[in-house]
Amino acid sequence: MILFPSLMAYLVLALFSLYLIYKDKEIQKERAFDRYSVALDSINNIIGGRYVGRYTTIQAIALDSTLQQINNPTQITILLERYRKATQSELILYVDRNGKYIASSTELSDGTKADLNLIRGKNFSNRDWFKNVVKGNFTEDITNGLIGTYSNDFQIDPLTTELYGKDKVTLAFTAAVKDKFGNILGVITTRTAVLWLENELKGTFRSLEKSGAHSPEIILVNSKGKTIVNLNIKTIDKDNNYIRDMEVILKQNLLLEKFEPVKQILEGKTGDGEYYSEKNKKIMLVSYSPINSNRFLRSLNWGIITMDPADDVFMKINRFAFISYVIISILLLVAVIIVLKFTASLTKNFNFLSDKLRKSSIQSEETSQNLKKSFTLVAETVQNQTKSITDTNQIMKALTSMISQTTDNANECSNISTHVKKEISEGNMIMEKLANAVAEIRETNKELMQISEMIDQISTKTNVINEIVSKTELLSLNASIEAARAGEQGKGFAVVAEEVGQLAKTSGKTASEIRMLIESGKKQVNEIISATKNRLEVGQAASDVAQKIFHEISHEINELQSRTENIKEATKEQKIGISQVASAMSHIDKSTEKNNSETQKAAQASEQVHHQSDELFQIMTAIRVLVHGAKTKIINSGENRK
Known part of the structure; x- marks a missing residue:
């Protein structure tokens, strides 16, 4: 409790120091950008003035x-x-x-x-x-x-x-x-x-050095991003002479090196910021601007860049920051040592009391845990037993329902078998009537056969008539011949003979038609007799089989009815027995519920003992917090308790 406020105080001090360093860096950065901005304005004016002079000079010479x-x-x-x-x-x-x-x-x-x-x-x-x-x-x-x-x-x-x-x-x-x-x-x-540009830019370079720039660099680029002039501490000697590096001039392309300020210049933008230079391999503070003087040919799209390594600009601030970090660390270490020595004496006394409380807490915890486990086991057993009894009750109820349903089904089967027996008896009577009907049809068939014989006799008589008609026609013909021979005396007889001939023809025609009808009727009667005979044989056979089957079904129905009565009696006895078992299971269920209630009360008592043990442990933990003053000690104590 003493160390923590001390640490917080030092942390606040450290953060405040970092904030001051950050603000100082921002101020230094703004000052650097201000220097570069002045330099850019100066270079713009210088290049514009010199360029317009040479642009117009050639016209003056001409x-x-x-x-x-x-x-x-x-x-x-x-x-x-x-x-x-x-x-x-x-x-x-x-x-x-x-x-x-x-x-x-x-x-x-x-x-x-x-x-x-x-x-x-x-x-x-x-x-x-x-x-x-x-x-x-x-x-x-x-x-x-x-x-x-x-x-x-x-x-x-x-x-x-x-x-x-x-x-x-x-x-x-x-x-x-x-x-x-x-x-x-x-x-x-x-x-x-390019000498005229270099000479003008050297003056600006020296001005930057005098204003506080550490390692300034001035770069003039063309519309393709290539370097025209590059002034830095390596290209200007002590005598202020510019050492032109032909490996850089018009060969170094900052646009291809993806130096962001060059891209901004070619887009006509002015600005500043911190950028990484691939050429210098470090972060640079950069200000940049296109040459936008109104005395310059802007279609050339030149740009000017001034920059200084960020590490050089912030060198003093970084050194101060390092010293501040070291001092804060040393003071923090000293404070921790003092606080630890001060709390060591208190820790020794509290540790003794904390250990005793811890042992008592552990013993109480173990006892409560054992009681809790025992009662939990008993409660689980009782709950399982209750569940089993409940399931058994459900099964018994289901069995009772099923037996009741079986009884109903047996009664229904008995009623159905009685009804079927009655129907079969009626079926036997119908089959007997069917047999009688078949016998009557057989008699009718015999009568049809007699009719057929009578038709044969009529056909015979009809043939006799036909023969008489033939003879009558012949006689009529002979009479006509004889009448013709007699002349006038035979004319009257000729008329009679002719009429007799006509009647014979008509009778012959009618006899032929009768004979044809008799033959047709005889044919139909014979067909009916043949069909009736075949059907009588099939019907007789089917009737015999049906009578036999009905007798067998009647016998089996009698047997089914007997067995159904036996099932009804057995089902009644099962229903009585299951009702007695269900009553006994109901008494057991009530006893189990009472045991479960008593077990829960015992478990609650065990839980109270457990809470009392927790309270004792919390007291011990609070003492350990006062002694050690760290949250990790509380966690470790909790792990030891477990």
């Missing part, structure tokens, strides 16, 4: 009347060398309107004579700067008043590289030389080295 004297190259050469020195250029070249060499400056920037044979006699009409000027395609910014000059970005110029015998990074400015009528006489171009 207006010199000496250049119109194309036939006097000596005077033009002297003029161009004078302008080269005045502008600190690498080369000034003058060609005619066809691109043919006229004159150029004669000395190099280091003061040595230039070997003009390398460029004299050449034709430059295929060069971009010549073609654009002749066509009037100038690099202009009308808003800022930059008109009439063709300018390209810094590049390794092939013209000066050939003349100097090594790579030369230059910025070209080109203008047209015209006569008084505005006709183009030639084209003049100047190659300006």
